Amino acid sequence: xxxxxxxxxxxxxxxxxxQVTPLGWVEKIQLSSHLSMCRACSAYKTQxxxxxxxxxxxxxxxxxxxxxxxxxKELVEFLKKNL
Amino acid sequence: MYLIExxxxxCSIHKFTTTRSVMSKPTAIxxxxxxxxxxxxxxxxxxxxxxxxxxxxxxxxxxxxxxxLNSRGSFKGExxxxxxxxxxLNNKIMDHYRSSKKGVLWNETATTQSAESVSDELFDxxxxxxxxxxxxxxxxxxxxxxxxxxxxxMDHCMEDLPEQWRHLLQHKYLLDKNADDICQEHGxxxxxxxxxxxxxxxxxxxxxxxxxxxxxxx
Numbered sequence: 269x270x271x272x273x274x275x276x277x278x279x280x281x282x283x284x285x286x287q288v289t290p291l292g293w294v295e296k297i298q299l300s301s302h303l304s305m306c307r308a309c310s311a312y313k314t315q316x317x318x319x320x321x322x323x324x325x326x327x328x329x330x331x332x333x334x335x336x337x338x339x340x341k342e343l344v345e346f347l348k349k350n351l
Numbered sequence: 352m353y354l355i356e357x358x359x360x361x362c363s364i365h366k367f368t369t370t371r372s373v374m375s376k377p378t379a380i381x382x383x384x385x386x387x388x389x390x391x392x393x394x395x396x397x398x399x400x401x402x403x404x405x406x407x408x409x410x411x412x413x414x415x416x417x418x419x420l421n422s423r424g425s426f427k428g429e430x431x432x433x434x435x436x437x438x439x440l441n442n443k444i445m446d447h448y449r450s451s452k453k454g455v456l457w458n459e460t461a462t463t464q465s466a467e468s469v470s471d472e473l474f475d476x477x478x479x480x481x482x483x484x485x486x487x488x489x490x491x492x493x494x495x496x497x498x499x500x501x502x503x504x505m506d507h508c509m510e511d512l513p514e515q516w517r518h519l520l521q522h523k524y525l526l527d528k529n530a531d532d533i534c535q536e537h538g539x540x541x542x543x544x545x546x547x548x549x550x551x552x553x554x555x556x557x558x559x560x561x562x563x564x565x566x567x568x569x
Binding site: 275277285325327334340347 | 388395420509520521
């Protein structure tokens with residue numbers, strides 16, 4: 269196997285690595301070369317971004333209030349009593 | 352009771368935090384009202400994802416604030432209050448599982464190992480994809496999270512991830528920490544860190560495809 273040929277497994281690893289730390293120039297060439305030839309891994313790159321978005325929203329759930337003001341007040345009172 | 356409000360700036364400029372954390376000076380008194388209003392929702396939301404019993408989840412959040420109050424002397428303001436409260440909550444969740452009569456389902460090493468082998472199995476021995484064909488299904492993911500059924504599937508898939516991995520995801524996506532901080536706090540190399548993220552994403556992809564996208568196929 270030529271040194272340019274990445275496995276899909278390795279390609280997906282580099283796609284993630286790239287998000288955290290810059291790739292070396294060899295890795296960059298290997299990855300773009302693989303992606304230009306591999307539909308599954310190109311798709312994975314998109315999916316990876318989508319999962320990223322899903323995780324962000326899953327964790328942050330903006331605007332979703334689950335403790336009412338009354339409940340929060342109750343909690344504050346309880347805490348003050350137990351100081 | 353007052354908190355000295357200050358813009359919380361990080362030493363590392365890699366990640367711009369979108370929420371302005373309120374930092375208290377070491378000697379300032381913890382403002383209970385403010386902390387409950389700022390953090391109770393996030394804490395409860397998180398507790399609900401970890402504990403199936405809503406009552407218990409609420410109790411743990413209450414206990415978290417109580418513990419925080421009782422040990423406020425030890426909060427030096429080195430991390431944000433949110434981080435500190437979450438670490439207290441996470442410990443309480445762990446304690447809850449340990450003491451729960453239902454038994455501790457975690458042998459964390461085993462869970463991580465089995466998760467690793469599942470993600471490895473997505474590729475054949477040459478490193479090519481074993482399972483394929485769902486590329487197009489991901490195109491219409493626009494408003495998926497508005498769909499309650501999808502949210503349930505997503506929650507389910509998150510549950511399948513090892514605790515350690517979920518912990519890292521929490522630090523990254525909920526607490527908005529950058530890679531350097533996460534690595535340092537958890538004693539991970541950068542390489543370990545992105546490898547875990549990589550495996551977690553593979554598992555999520557697999558899980559979502561099997562549990563959601565497959566059934567959406569007409």
